[in-house]
Amino acid sequence: MRLHKLVVAASIAAIGLSAALTAPAAYAAEEQFFPVLAYRTGAYAPNGAPWANGFVDYMKLTNARGGVNGVKMIWEECETAYATDRGVECYERLKGKHGGATAVQPLSTGITFALTEKAPVDKIPVITAGYGRSESQDGSVFGWNFPLIGTYWMGADVLVQHIAKKEGGFDKLKGKKIALVYHDSPYGKEPIALLQERAKMHGFELSLLPVAHPGVEQKATWLQIRQNKPDYVFLWGWGVMNSTAIKEAQATGYPREKMYGVWWSGAEPDVKDVGDGAKGYNALAMQHGAEPNAKVVKEVLEKLHAKGQGTGPKEEVGQVLYMRGLISSMLQVEAVRVAQDRYGKGKHITGEQMRWGLEHLDLDQKKLDALGFAGVMRPVKTSCLDHMGSAWARIHTWDGKKWNFSSDWYQGDEKVLRPLVISTAGKYAEEKKIVRRTAEDCKK
């Protein structure tokens, strides 16, 4: 009974020492710290790495542009391997460093759920651009969650709109069969609530086909698809699950043209290995797709990669997931700018001030063009009650070599989304005994 305490004490001492050693010598006010919870190892690394590279590159680019009113971005990476407990450990490790984390982006729905509990206590906003819990759009309950520019409900809504348009109207959906092949985790289950709502409205038949982590075993799922012959298949996968699903579809002979992935199932690593087999496969584009010609991409290549300062391989710059990391990073950098406008230009921003910035983000087309995002995304405007800020999406299709846009812009239908968001967030508020923020609280 004695040694274990000694071991614990020794480890604690050693870890404490290491923490002390790595702590910064002095905290300078003109720096803004962002923890980077990345996964470059494990089953989801092929998708996690480009995102992290884009995320870090934009901060490097911001510094190369002279920072935000002179304030430099600093960051530290921590490897989560997509595991929730490691992610929480990383967050705890980094949140206090360099004068405190400004905001955190976990890139995992599981870690998001865990951090949602911690954010109000630590006063650090959790930005989940295109993932996380859909009901966290309701800023009056989820004061610290920011599912900027996309939630899964909005994504699922756009997919239904798209196939309704293809069929020639919502009334044509009656009697159609849609199968949802999803990653059996909170992430994959997110769209179910909305799709069920839509199924009730339009009378299509929704079948749910879960796939266990990590998603390499899908034979039974696709056998079911072969038997049921659904009119459309929605794919809610991540990492190796996506390419496996497309390969299985090819083996089963299910037309790839009838498959629609969420934006996390529509990037280069998902289809590259399948190549021609994935031809015709569609996926949601969370506003942007692969953007090799965007101005900001050229700027990254010129200012960072040409000087050997880029993160990751050069070929990745402009790919779908790289762009998503880049945009996620841009949104938080711009929120810092907004917060600085109110709390003092060139000053360090705290987590609470950052929240104000995120709630008053207003990126119009002019600002986006100036940042080099012309054609990449549409304007974003958040408010205290709406933490998403933009509900636009498009569809893109893989032609065997690259992703091409194959649809117009769609907007998530507020009439369907809003009641669902409000009721689900209300339930959460009840469970956690949270009092909704009023318009008065918002002004603070």
Add this chain to the structure above:
Amino acid sequence: MFYRENGQFKTSYKSDQQIFPIPQDRWVILAIVVFAFVGIPLLVDEYLFRAILIPFLILSLAALGVNILVGYCGQITLGAGAFMAVGAYASYNFLIRVSGMPALAAILLGGLTAAAVGIVFGAPSLRVRGLYLAVATLAAQFFWDWAFLRIKWFTNDSSSGSVSVADIELFGWTISTPTDKYLFCLGILVLFSLMAKNLVRGSIGRQWMAIRDMDVAATVIGIRPMYAKLSAFAVSSFYVGVAGALWGMVHLGSWEPAAFSIDRSFQLLFMVIIGGMGAIAGSFFGAAFIVILPIFLNQMLPLVGDLFGLEVSVALVSHVEIMVFGALIVFFLIVEPHGIARLWSTGREKLRLWPFPH
């Protein structure tokens, strides 16, 4: 020299039968417990509490439960994660469905539910043994994984299958800060360890060990295998269930079934094997090894890299971490197959003779 019991005479059965018959042991343990209650909250910061100490305490409790079953009763289980999940979800349901339910009662009821489930899934142990039993308990893991993912009633119809609870309260004490949580878990762990130590010293513990060592012989001397095995399953699942409830309600605050996946079951079994089967202390060593070491390596490697002027990338660190961790497991199992607890007791024997080993 310091650790020698010469001259300590026991004059009553009571003093001979206490948990730590040697005063040195007794005082050191007491001092450590006092230090854990008083000293640590003053010394360590939030990161250590939330990322290391609280998980360590809760997983120690779970490992203690698994050790009762695997180490003392000899019944291999791969369903510990499932029993943790049962404890967590049961206490969650008690808390939200029964109005005015105190959190502590919900946690204990969660443990009791896990115990009942443990008895049901322990029933195959009456017929099958060893690896076959491990496979049978694996069924528990898959069944409960499935149940919490698919049966919406358990998760209060949450759309994503994830549930969350508010801060828990105990006699007017709201457990919200990391220090509160640490003290709460520590209190439960100390009580439960004391209980476990006494159980395994008592008649029931001796029955378990008799079954473990040779069940036919145990039956011959009048031990009922059904009673012994099922009670081991019940007590073990109770411990694991309480640990699960703490893991969900105190440590995570909001969780999904993946928090209690098959990986957790393996992790707990490894803790017991590496820490030491059939030793209470082994559970703590095992939990420390599995919880703390990877994080420690993860933080030390970049520093080691700095010493040699190398920039170590995050991905490389986590690869090296996995390799070193694996190598250490192999090393410990070769050096001491009976676990770190045995290493410690050999060390203690040596210490008694020190500095004159002959």
